[in-house]
Amino acid sequence: MKKSIVWMASYPKSGNTWTRIFLANYIANASQPIPINVAHRFAMGDSIAKTYRMVAGRPIDTDDIDLTLSLRPAVLRGIVGNNADINLVKTHNIRAVARGVPLIPEEFTRSAIYIVRNPLDMVLSYARHYGMTPEEAVYTVSHVDNANPPSPETVAQFMGSWSDHVRSWTGPSPYPVLVLRYEDLLADPKGNFAKVLEHLGVPVEAERLDRAIQFASFKELSMQEAEQGFVEKSAESERFFAKGKSDQWKTDLEPRLVKRMQAAHRKVMKQFGYLK
Template structure:
């Protein structure tokens, strides 16, 4: 049985990009790894199939407590899918709900946490959810924020952006590696090499460079344009929308910037997003 390596982030912060990089690095394919096959190599802790063996009622009848009591079993079963450590994508905050943990640390080998400037997150989030910027800013400030159980995924607990970030990064140690989205853009070789080193890997520079190129925004967007992306929200025109930093400087009003900063200034300062 393998242990879990979490790829964690608040939604729309670069999680899928990191997954694509790791798939290309570890699989080392001749061509860029198919974005619609990411689920064959890394798994989501919210995938409903991991819960159904233990909850025989229709999923719409599952209580939140029943789902929480099943999370440990679901995460254990993900680990059982390989004798090696297993990569698991999550947007859940590292918190307790219904008195039980969202993330099972006894099954965990480590975590890669991707953090992104909330001023840019709200823009991507608005597009993803088909909402206004003000609505996205409200969502990111809501400590009750999360999703509901549906046909494909069980509910998630996101909390507000600051709580999410703090929940994963307030206890740094050798089990955790934090990568900034902006550094993935501006310093890709350094940033992605550090991710490989964190995983105990020592690939040749040329292999890392190939993985970076194969998982570049242009490549990911090109694949989506050609054959679509199954993880795209039906409310969004594209999943891989822009792939840039500092969009907020032209997209947000001063009042909107002030609202985000007022709510999240402490965590923004920790990660170099404040002062602006």
């Protein structure tokens, strides 16, 4: 069994989807953009209920969290069972243990790509995505027990607070972890997406890189979503690709909420250059 999983990891609303769609376009190397609703074929999620039912061999109740956690090792073993060198797997789970089950087990892991975003911008996008007020989102992402509840389509996802999540993925690791800031991807997509390819061991071809970046541009993604919808959009939000910019918090997040976020996440924000 190969350690073939490369985790595409991030806290929700931090640039994970953009990166995966870039990779889908680069790998496909097509003359037209890959439809956003098939991009998941290039990087499957680790919380899709269908795969847990397949492993169980029967219908399961996704609300039974102990059951789905007990199935998780078999789900991941099934992913690496194809004997491929690399299996890209999207996750929003914290790198920790939940109810005795390692969420990101080393035995299946080749490496990881972790994307971190200024939490002051992330929390605004988080609020829109989950149908919360900014104040509710600030509380939620600062709570140590934050998790996405199960649904018929997905099993529970354990995130913890933004700070705990970032620390878990960027701290000491037994395997390589490429850490990228969302803001740096925006400022220099060529240089930083090239790092993603190099991390995966994929040759960097300049023309192909430019084309994949263009096909994964915010303009292209928002246009596709307007035309065909997007399977990853939550029922609580109007659209998935809203603005995609940095520093929105300066005009859109109330000063009292800025202070609350900074107080809750000061150390990690300072570590990643989000707080002077």
